[in-house]
Amino acid sequence: NAGVTQTPKFQVLKTGQSMTLQCAQDMNHEYMSWYRQDPGMGLRLIHYSVGAGITDQGEVPNGYNVSRSTTEDFPLRLLSAAPSQTSVYFCASSYRAAGGRFREAFFGQGTRLTVV
Amino acid sequence: QKEVEQDPGPLSVPEGAIVSLNCTYSNSAFQYFMWYRQYSRKGPELLMYTYSSGNKEDGRFTAQVDKSSKYISLFIRDSQPSDSATYLCAMSLSYGGSQGNLIFGKGTKLSVKP
Numbered sequence: 001n002a003g004v005t006q007t008p009k010f011q012v013l014k015t016g017q018s019m020t021l022q023c024a025q026d027m028n029h030e031y032m033s034w035y036r037q038d039p040g041m042g043l044r045l046i047h048y049s050v051g052a053g054i055t056d057q058g059e060v061p062n063g064y065n066v067s068r069s070t071t072e073d074f075p076l077r078l079l080s081a082a083p084s085q086t087s088v089y090f091c092a093s094s095y096r097a098a099g100g101r102f103r104e105a106f107f108g109q110g111t112r113l114t115v116v
Numbered sequence: 117q118k119e120v121e122q123d124p125g126p127l128s129v130p131e132g133a134i135v136s137l138n139c140t141y142s143n144s145a146f147q148y149f150m151w152y153r154q155y156s157r158k159g160p161e162l163l164m165y166t167y168s169s170g171n172k173e174d175g176r177f178t179a180q181v182d183k184s185s186k187y188i189s190l191f192i193r194d195s196q197p198s199d200s201a202t203y204l205c206a207m208s209l210s211y212g213g214s215q216g217n218l219i220f221g222k223g224t225k226l227s228v229k230p
Contacts (some may be wrong), residue, residue: 004159022189033217035220040124041222041224042122042204042220042221042222042223043119043160043204043206043218043220045217045218046221048217058217067225090160092157092159102161104165106162107159107160107161108159109158109159110157110158110159
């Protein structure tokens with residue numbers, strides 16, 4: 001049971017380049033999300049998905065695209081990288097909780113992205 | 117005013133001390149309150165969660181929620197060097213759909229000295 005797996009762990013991009021951050025979970029969780037973590041800013045939600053084929057924007061969605069074709073995968077695409085997107089990116093997943101039960105978010109180990 | 121406020125620290129304590137970590141929030145509709153622990157260069161991991169008001173204890177950790185004051189706390193008893201990490205508070209309106217999205221504090225960096 002690998003949990004939430006993010007690849008790559010580190011990446012350096014040039015301004016204007018595009019790339020995809022991969023996220024996969026093997027827990028059959030319906031809910032998946034992407035956060036970025038910046039010094040002094042905390043974790044901020046970029047995009048999230050409540051199930052395959054359903055995605056929505058979070059607090060800071062500009063410059064990022066997502067899709068959810070399967071339950072397991074939730075890739076994050078940077079369309080045209082900018083230095084302001086230098087950050088640590090975390091993917092998280094959680095299950096649908098029935099009857100009001102709390103839904104824990106499981107986080108991946110993060111992708112450290114630098115845009116130069 | 118940000119929705120969730122958390123003193124970033126750093127907080128340095130001697131081994132064995134009682135640690136108190138706190139967050140305040142502005143949205144009275146928050147119902148779920150969580151504490152995550154994040155070791156350096158790792159992803160956050162859930163430590164404690166509380167639904168609505170009250171206390172919850174798990175070993176050396178106690179989480180408290182005071183909804184009337186919009187204030188939550190995490191207490192660590194008999195702190196250990198292995199507790200050295202950044203502690204993030206988080207909260208959500210509900211557990212389902214978009215209302216289950218987590219709003220995080222900025223985190224408090226804790227260092228426990230041997």
